[in-house]
Amino acid sequence: MEKRAHFSGWTLPLLLIVPQMAITVIFFYLPASQAIWQSFLREDAFGLTSEFVGFENYSAVFEQPEYYRAMVTTVIFSTLVAFFSLAVALLFATQADKSLRGGHGFKTLLIWPYAVAPAIAGVLWMFMFHPTLGTLGRPLNLMGFNWNPMLDGKDAMILLVLSATWKHVSYNFLFFLAGLQAIPKSVIEAGAIDGAGPMRRFWTIIFPLLSPTTFFLLVVTIVYVFFETFGIIDAVTGGGPAGTTTTLVYKVYADGRSGGDLGLSAAQSVVLMVIVIALTAIQFRYVERKVQY
Amino acid sequence: MVENRPFRDFMAYLTLIIGVVLVAFPVYLAIMASTFDTATIINGNMPLIPGDQTLENYSRALFYGGKTAREPVIGMMINSMIVAMGIAFGKILISILSAYAVVYFRFPFRRTAFWVIFITLMLPVEVRIYPTYKIVADLGLLDTYSGLILPLIASATGTLLFRQFFMTIPEELLEASKIDGAGAFRFFKDTLLPLSMTTIAALFVIQFIYGWNQYLWPLLITTKSSMQTIVIGIKKMITTTDALTEWNIAMTTAVLAMVPPVLVVIFMQRLFVKGLVETEK
Numbered sequence: 001m002e003k004r005a006h007f008s009g010w011t012l013p014l015l016l017i018v019p020q021m022a023i024t025v026i027f028f029y030l031p032a033s034q035a036i037w038q039s040f041l042r043e044d045a046f047g048l049t050s051e052f053v054g055f056e057n058y059s060a061v062f063e064q065p066e067y068y069r070a071m072v073t074t075v076i077f078s079t080l081v082a083f084f085s086l087a088v089a090l091l092f093a094t095q096a097d098k099s100l101r102g103g104h105g106f107k108t109l110l111i112w113p114y115a116v117a118p119a120i121a122g123v124l125w126m127f128m129f130h131p132t133l134g135t136l137g138r139p140l141n142l143m144g145f146n147w148n149p150m151l152d153g154k155d156a157m158i159l160l161v162l163s164a165t166w167k168h169v170s171y172n173f174l175f176f177l178a179g180l181q182a183i184p185k186s187v188i189e190a191g192a193i194d195g196a197g198p199m200r201r202f203w204t205i206i207f208p209l210l211s212p213t214t215f216f217l218l219v220v221t222i223v224y225v226f227f228e229t230f231g232i233i234d235a236v237t238g239g240g241p242a243g244t245t246t247t248l249v250y251k252v253y254a255d256g257r258s259g260g261d262l263g264l265s266a267a268q269s270v271v272l273m274v275i276v277i278a279l280t281a282i283q284f285r286y287v288e289r290k291v292q293y
Numbered sequence: 294m295v296e297n298r299p300f301r302d303f304m305a306y307l308t309l310i311i312g313v314v315l316v317a318f319p320v321y322l323a324i325m326a327s328t329f330d331t332a333t334i335i336n337g338n339m340p341l342i343p344g345d346q347t348l349e350n351y352s353r354a355l356f357y358g359g360k361t362a363r364e365p366v367i368g369m370m371i372n373s374m375i376v377a378m379g380i381a382f383g384k385i386l387i388s389i390l391s392a393y394a395v396v397y398f399r400f401p402f403r404r405t406a407f408w409v410i411f412i413t414l415m416l417p418v419e420v421r422i423y424p425t426y427k428i429v430a431d432l433g434l435l436d437t438y439s440g441l442i443l444p445l446i447a448s449a450t451g452t453l454l455f456r457q458f459f460m461t462i463p464e465e466l467l468e469a470s471k472i473d474g475a476g477a478f479r480f481f482k483d484t485l486l487p488l489s490m491t492t493i494a495a496l497f498v499i500q501f502i503y504g505w506n507q508y509l510w511p512l513l514i515t516t517k518s519s520m521q522t523i524v525i526g527i528k529k530m531i532t533t534t535d536a537l538t539e540w541n542i543a544m545t546t547a548v549l550a551m552v553p554p555v556l557v558v559i560f561m562q563r564l565f566v567k568g569l570v571e572t573e574k
Binding site: 005013016019021027031034035088091100106107114133134171227235262 | 301302304305306308309312313315316317318319320322323326334335336337339341386387388390391393394395397398399400401403406409410413414416417419420421422423424425427428429432443444446447448452464467468471476477480502505506507508509512524525527528531540543544547550551554555557558559562566569570
């Protein structure tokens with residue numbers, strides 16, 4: 001871990017590290033600690049005075065029916081996006097891994113949605129599935145499906161899942177492909193010689209060897225659905241209709257902006273931080289196991 | 294392998310072609326929509342072949358903006374470009390310096406400093422938005438490029454990436470440089486920096502895309518329309534319940550918003566993949 005050879009003196013290294021430290025302290029530690037501190041305070045309506053109220057904000061958060069609703073929405077949303085984006089990416093990756101002519105071209109054609117902003121992805125899908133003018137949304141209604149993501153919560157959720165999955169498949173595809181290429185071909189050939197067919201080889205040899213990658217991608221995808229899909233939700237549904245697509249992160253934003261109750265919003269942020277830290281910790285345990293120093 | 298290869302390859306091609314079509318179709322529609330006038334789109338029968346309003350739409354979007362958000366897109370693109378470049382270069386600069394300090398020097402609190410930076414990996418800006426907003430407001434940075442850039446570079450990914458890379462550089466290089474009489478500055482400039490070029494480029498691609506695609510943060514801290522970025526600007530053009538939405542201009546803007554980051558990914562694919570796999574793992 002440590003380098004034997006190094007430079008001596010300590011003023012220069014301190015100077016080198018100062019810019020990063022300053023930015024980290026000002027824009028990370030200060031606001032993060034403020035969020036925690038605020039979660040224990042209650043401010044009056046004008047924000048002039050505040051008193052320490054202990055865990056009252058937290059109990060208030062957990063008493064809100066809307067909070068549980070947002071929690072359920074978040075769980076449904078992340079489960080669906082995680083399942084579809086992992087499954088589709090794995091399918092494409094296994095096909096692209098076969099030594100095909102033009103394999104590299106397919107890779108390029110499949111990865112570029114990574115570069116599209118989540119909000120733009122949402123807008124594209126909104127346009128395609130617009131109930132009255134969308135190329136796919138209008139036929140749905142003509143066929144009598146009564147499709148309208150602006151009024152129907154279920155339709156809105158379907159639209160969000162589709163656009164969030166579309167945007168994230170490319171990412172999972174890249175990692176699955178890298179994972180597949182790291183599996184020694186001799187292992188798979190040995191399976192073939194033993195008479196295992198392609199499906200059997202996939203489920204008994206390839207898939208178990210890919211499980212670390214799958215697990216890593218599962219965690220990353222959940223974090224993606226939590227945070228990066230904010231742009232999709234805000235641009236496409238704004239948390240509606242009637243709060244049906246309000247996730248935990250969207251609620252922190254909406255409560256802080258409209259309600260002006262910073263204590264409540266801060267308490268929600270802290271709960272989220274705990275969830276994310278737990279997810280990150282899991283991810284690091286995995287990295288520790290995988291990387292051999 | 295033992296299976297019938299032609300059939301296996303045929304299925305693989307078929308799956309991949311379907312995949313490419315699924316991936317491209319929404320964007321294809323957006324490009325088509327950017328070639329028609331508003332009325333053709335509103336009546337719900339937009340053809341799947343290009344129309345004749347392309348020049349008209351692009352020049353109007355770029356230099357005049359939409360009806361609902363009368364802000365020329367060219368200004369938004371310049372803002373997005375400044376923010377994305379600022380985030381990419383800012384992050385590269387602060388993290389290569391701090392990684393150099395952590396790896397190549399012994400100084401008091403070195404481990405503490407490393408952990409202080411490292412912990413930031415755990416919290417994206419989204420969960421501390423209001424307190425961060427307050428600090429940026431107190432510093433008078435609302436509606437400024439610094440306010441858009443600085444809070445988004447406060448994380449450890451870059452430092453970790455450079456640290457990881459520096460650890461793989463053989464120690465003999467530093468020893469040889471020292472024998473040649475090079476100091477800390479010369480070693481950095483003549484040896485470390487040229488060796489790090491691939492890593493720098495990879496990090497640049499990832500950070501550029503991250504910066505260009507920002508949504509929540511610019512939404513919160515920009516109030517002046519002249520400071521708007523393109524990803525935010527497009528949302529103002531689509532009022533989904535309103536029949537008067539100029540979908541042609543909105544889709545023209547969407548296409549313009551996708552061009553720079555998609556080009557970066559396509560042309561720097563190898564570096565992008567390298568950077569991505571290394572920062573995440």
